[in-house]
Amino acid sequence: MKNYVITASPHIRSKINTVFLMNTVSISLIPATIGGIVIFGWLNTLPLILVSIVSAIVSEAILQKILRIPLTYLDGSALVTGFLLALCCPPGIPLWLPAIGSFFAIFSKQVFGGLGHNPFNPALIGRAFLVLSFPAHMTSWLKPFDTVTTSTPLAVFAENGMEGVMSIFQGSLPAMYQTMLLGIRGGCIGEVFIPGLLIGLIVLLVSKTIQWYIPTIYVATVFVFSWLFGMDPIFSILSGGVMFGAFFMATDYVTSPMLPSSKIIYGFGCGFLNVLIRFFANMPEGTTFAILLMNVITPLLDNRIKHPIGYVKEKSS
């Protein structure tokens, strides 16, 4: 008599695997990317994105080979890292920057044991490395639909306050909001086109790839504290990388907490640190370092015991 295979239950599995989830994130980035390409021109953006992605995948393959760990460079995670890093670079920078940035990003993941073990968001480590090592390149911003450089609205704010920002728009609030919303401003490739970012968020939420806690709490916290510190709150959440960071960077599975209550604390912490850096540190933008700092306490936030359903407090006798 033929013998059949013995496995333990369950005998069926969901179709959603790691590759599927990573690819969903990549797809959700596409609307914002198209916005960035249209605003800054394809020549200043597309080669940069491609170099960043290819560098990330090649770096992952080489590092996995050297470290003799399973070759998973095509599981979509390196692609997401490269893609994310490119989107938080200024358009038009020399192509060797994203290349080494991606390598460093992947390196920061592999030295800790690869996907699932890295304490920091790889793409943000890559960006932090580039910002600290090549500050001149990483703070030269292209003017939309042009090839001359400009400064970001946040840099204007840091120098001249809200009046300085409003003077660009001849004091018209609607004009300022509209311009900021559509991303006709200096900034990173992926962060400027807000409608694209929102579509991406909806894709992630509807496909149940992420939960709502971190992105909404993050943005809401930035909104409230910017208001308290005297910045136009709508301007605050539309500028810089707040939305990009809140939707795609802070929600990274590996480096964010897993329990809903921890996610709320984490989202709040990211938003609060972001505002603090904007107002009190010597850089106009704070998303990168706010999230990286919160990455540090993620293990702490997760180190809790969740009570099961029907938990009854034990009597101390």
Next chain:
Amino acid sequence: MKTKTFHPGGMHVPDHKDQTKDLTIIDMNPGKDLLFPLSQHVGIPAEPIVEKDQQVLVGQLIAKAQGDFSSNIHASVSGIVKDIKEYPHPITGLGTAIHIENDFQYTPLPTPEPPVFEQNNDLGSFVSFIQDCGIVGMGGATFPTHLKLNPPPDASVDTYIINGAECEPYLTCDHRLMLENTKELFDGIQIVQSYLHFKEIIIGIESNKMDAIEHLLSYIKEHPIEPRIRVVPLEKKYPQGAEKSLINALTKRIVPVGKLPFAVGCIVQNVGTLIAISNAYRHNTPLIHRVFTASGDCLKDPKNIRAPIGTLLSDIIEFCGGFIEEPKELVFGGPMMGINQRSQDVPILKGTSGIIFLSKLEPLNESSCIRCGRCIQNCPSGLMPYRFVELAKRNNHFQANRYYVSSCIECGLCTYNCPARIPILNYIRVTKQEIKRKRSGQ
């Protein structure tokens, strides 16, 4: 339509019920050999009271319950006892069973066994009658029914829940029973009600069985039956048929950790169990038949079958026309919680709700946890399943107690959903065993 469901956790798993949900239950005659394992229920195995080469008749008691936490076993065919020894067992792998050779006469006992039940209002004699009939939970857990119908004196039981959720994919036997054996179902409810006097009786059915919901509602309208009975549609969500989940879905009550449903005043029973109670009560038939679904992507003619308990799997496969394609896995029960069979030489038991033939093996290549949190979000017990994997990998099984590993009902959703294909539930099972081993060693 408004549906109820339990919180938190759970999710809808593709149900694959279309293959068999419209097929009427077909009676099947067993083959020449039948096996009656002594352990077909939760609790102590029964003790055989027949001998080798003895003649047995349909409905004859062949193995006697050992104490209260055990159940009787009756012959489902007439014939000769060939042997009493170790045979393949669908759940434990190997177990003592009574082998009966069918004489194809199906001669009933001259006087029914158990004796005709004298109808009275004494719960005690009703409960022992149910035990005599060998009735156990037909949903798959096989908890002896007489224990469920006998609440401890300190429990104030007010709600009777009839489980028609059938949340496991592929299975449609309860669905068909509700449609075809409606009279027996309500009769069973009324019999139990006449002894236990519940304040509320709720039949919970998932909304992928709309025809059953409507059928029961119109039956209630057309027949003079117990007015307390309500039919409640439930959202499609696994594991809604699990006792604690169903109680939460229908009454919002939460069963405390480590307690039975009695603690929140509930008794939960499967529709199949009630039909068995009705048959026993009205016709003095012990539990010797059951209805199950034979389905999966390999079977030529998937069916809902009523067969004598003890029928061998090989005969059932033949009855269903064999395979289109050789299956890789034979599963007893549903694909989420069922148990794989090594061979076709195993019998169906009192608790076998389905036999699923699957052509595809699920991949076993486990990758790193990406901390997506799906196991936490879907856990119906509110646990942190990934923690148990971490602890098990560090050989730190005992720590798992701090994360309430004993609350796991092994529904399998964590493993089903894990994008890294980590068999989380296997780690949990190992952890539970290690804890048990250490406890018994101390």
